[in-house]
Amino acid sequence: MYSTLDVDIRPGTGLGLFELGGTTSYHVSKPELRTEFDHVRFQELHCDVKYDADSPITPIVLHIRPHLDLLFSGYHQRLHTISLRRLRDPHPPVTLRYKNTTLSSTEEVLRRVGVKRAFGPTYPGDDLRYPGVWFSFDEDGRNEGLRPSSPPPDDRMQEVKRVMISQKSENDEPTDALSEVKDGVVLHFYPTSSEPLHIRIGVTTAQDLTCDLGPPPRINYREDDRMTIHSRAGKLDDDLGTSYFYNYFQHGIDFLISGSTHVVKKIIIHTNIPGTALFQQYKRCPWAIEGKPEDDEDDSPPQKWFYDRYEDIGHFLSPGDSPPSMMLDRTDDEEQLTLPSAPTRLLGYNGIILEVTDSAQVATVMLF
Incomplete structure (x- = not known):
């Protein structure tokens, strides 16, 4: 033996x-x-x-x-x-x-x-x-x-x-945009007379979300931390395992909340594209990515919308070469789920990860 x-x-x-x-x-x-x-x-x-x-x-x-x-x-x-x-x-x-x-x-x-x-x-x-x-x-x-x-x-x-x-080598590996931090999102509600709601990464708290959006339909304490392996720092968050998601299915948006500070760490926005693994789990959030104004007098900064193709959005985020892509198959965890085009690609930019289908549609936008 x-x-x-x-x-x-x-x-x-x-x-x-x-x-x-x-x-x-x-x-x-x-x-x-x-x-x-x-x-x-x-x-x-x-x-x-x-x-x-x-x-x-x-x-x-x-x-x-x-x-x-x-x-x-x-x-x-x-x-x-x-x-x-x-x-x-x-x-x-x-x-x-x-x-x-x-x-x-x-x-x-x-x-x-x-x-x-x-x-x-x-x-x-x-x-x-x-x-x-x-x-x-x-x-x-x-x-x-x-x-x-x-x-x-x-x-x-x-x-x-x-x-x-x-040993990890930053010089030999593709650059990942997983450690960058963006400001957050501005949510506009109907009727249009409602004031926009600015949710900021690292600032907005779980209590703020509850006051502004109401209690989330689901609080998910299971964090998928697998992407942290691609972080340049190579270290897990101190509160990993205690962080939790506020899932607002009716708004098409998720917020990852720090388990120690209870502030927003990550924002995930869903496009609800037919044929994808998450179709109909979330209502579509008709998002737009806003660029910087060309000058101080420009009151209409450039934007790319959820219905634009990835080629246009990717060029908007980075006019140079496209970043390396990762393959994601959400059906790996769902053995009973079969889709004709299940795998999607993850492409990282400055503070933004795009999940792109094989038909060049952006299924989700992740802000860190």
């Missing part, structure tokens, strides 16, 4: 007892492994070391068979990359966790859809890559570096063969 190797993923930080940038090759000697892997019979671990004998600053690769490969930098000999492979090899069996979720175990096979459920959308490619961690469906890495424009359409159940944890 083999003991289980139980490890947790920390994207950009480490895996199990190994800390990227902190663990050195000196710490990962056999006596250290014997102590740290006391829950696994040491006889089950077979270690090989690879390096360039002709170089004094050679990178070092430590293979702890059958599951772990550790790459140490050549200069400081600090842990740079961790590879976890052969997840289904029972000698010893592996349990892989992320936060409070078991991703892979002797009973649970990690598949593409499971990764997306745990980590959310990411950029298209054969592998699923997130800042600090990526998941490969090829055992020996023969397809590394090959990045097709989109994955095969029927690959939801594709089995993960390797998991790579590496």
Whole structure:
């Protein structure tokens, strides 16, 4: 009977007892492994070391068979990359966790859809890559570096063969606009004689919303925090897990409220497009994105409306090249829901995330 190797993923930080940038090759000697892997019979671990004998600053690769490969930098000999492979090899069996979720175990096979459920959308490619961690469906890495424009359409159940944890590099990764903050939204109600309501991120409180909009039809305490992995800071909010949503279905808008300060952190506006996963869950909010006036005397600043195509809105937000897109399939969490064009794209700009359908319509606008 083999003991289980139980490890947790920390994207950009480490895996199990190994800390990227902190663990050195000196710490990962056999006596250290014997102590740290006391829950696994040491006889089950077979270690090989690879390096360039002709170089004094050679990178070092430590293979702890059958599951772990550790790459140490050549200069400081600090842990740079961790590879976890052969997840289904029972000698010893592996349990892989992320936060409070078991991703892979002797009973649970990690598949593409499971990764997306745990980590959310990411950029298209054969592998699923997130800042600090990526998941490969090829055992020996023969397809590394090959990045097709989109994955095969029927690959939801594709089995993960390797998991790579590496230090984050802002220079090598696409720029995300997830840490930027916008002022908020101005809501106009009918009849038009009603005063506009300005809801500001970081200022408006939950009590303000209740006074101005009434009690929300639903308060949702389950925050989908998967997108925080793309934040440049790489840190979760201090009140993560206590934040909550005010869902105003009748207005087509959601507000994420801080669990500690009870101020608005995020605003999500819904277009209610037929054929999308959220169709008819929200009333349409006929939104417009307003630009800066051309001069001080301009009382009609430029705007783009919910019915404009993404190409026009994207150019309005950023006249340069379009940002990299992430794929989001809301049916991943709804096994009984089937849509002809379920996946959408997420494109981040300065403080704004647009969710775009394959017909170039903007389904939701997210303000941070």
